[in-house]
Amino acid sequence: xxxxxxxxxxxxxxxxxxxxxxxxxxxxxxxxxxxxxxxxxxxxxxxxxxxxxxxxxxxxxxxxxxxxxxxxxxxxxxxxxxxxxxxxxxxxxxxxxxxxxxxxxxxxxxxxxxxxxxxxxxxxxxxxxxxxxxxxxxxxxx
Numbered sequence: 001x002x003x004x005x006x007x008x009x010x011x012x013x014x015x016x017x018x019x020x021x022x023x024x025x026x027x028x029x030x031x032x033x034x035x036x037x038x039x040x041x042x043x044x045x046x047x048x049x050x051x052x053x054x055x056x057x058x059x060x061x062x063x064x065x066x067x068x069x070x071x072x073x074x075x076x077x078x079x080x081x082x083x084x085x086x087x088x089x090x091x092x093x094x095x096x097x098x099x100x101x102x103x104x105x106x107x108x109x110x111x112x113x114x115x116x117x118x119x120x121x122x123x124x125x126x127x128x129x130x131x132x133x134x135x136x137x138x139x140x141x142x
Contacts, residue, residue: 002069004102005082008054008062010095015045018064022088040077042069043085058137060096060110079122086123098137099123105135 012018015034023036023043035044045066048054055061068085070078086099086107099107106117107124115136116129 005068006100007066009097010060010063011093013063015064018045021092022085038081040071040074041081058098083123105137108135
């Protein structure tokens with residue numbers, strides 16, 4: 001049984017490069033599917049399809065999405081690995097970013113700032129992030 005998290009970002013644009021921010025390059029397949037398994041989690045990076053329905057949900061077109069399956073039987077290790085992945089991604093990328101934990105936005109970074117949902121500070125190391133009760137995502141009217 002797993003818990004899922006998904007990281008959507010505007011940069012990097014290559015799924016392999018996205019995983020390389022957090023994992024050794026030799027652990028990442030040279031061809032799709034770009035998947036890495038470590039204790040507690042499995043991460044798969046891909047380019048979202050076009051046209052992208054996520055633009056209306058997030059306010060940006062993700063260039064890459066990283067889907068993470070966290071092992072519920074090793075949740076401490078899984079959460080530690082997820083935090084490592086998110087922090088590496090935040091250090092190595094400069095674009096817009098949203099992290100959904102299950103289906104709830106818990107981390108957001110864009111041109112106007114960076115927010116982390118209270119209780120999820122361990123994922124980002126809260127420095128430079130505004131801790132909030134709810135991470136709001138702009139919704140486009142349409």
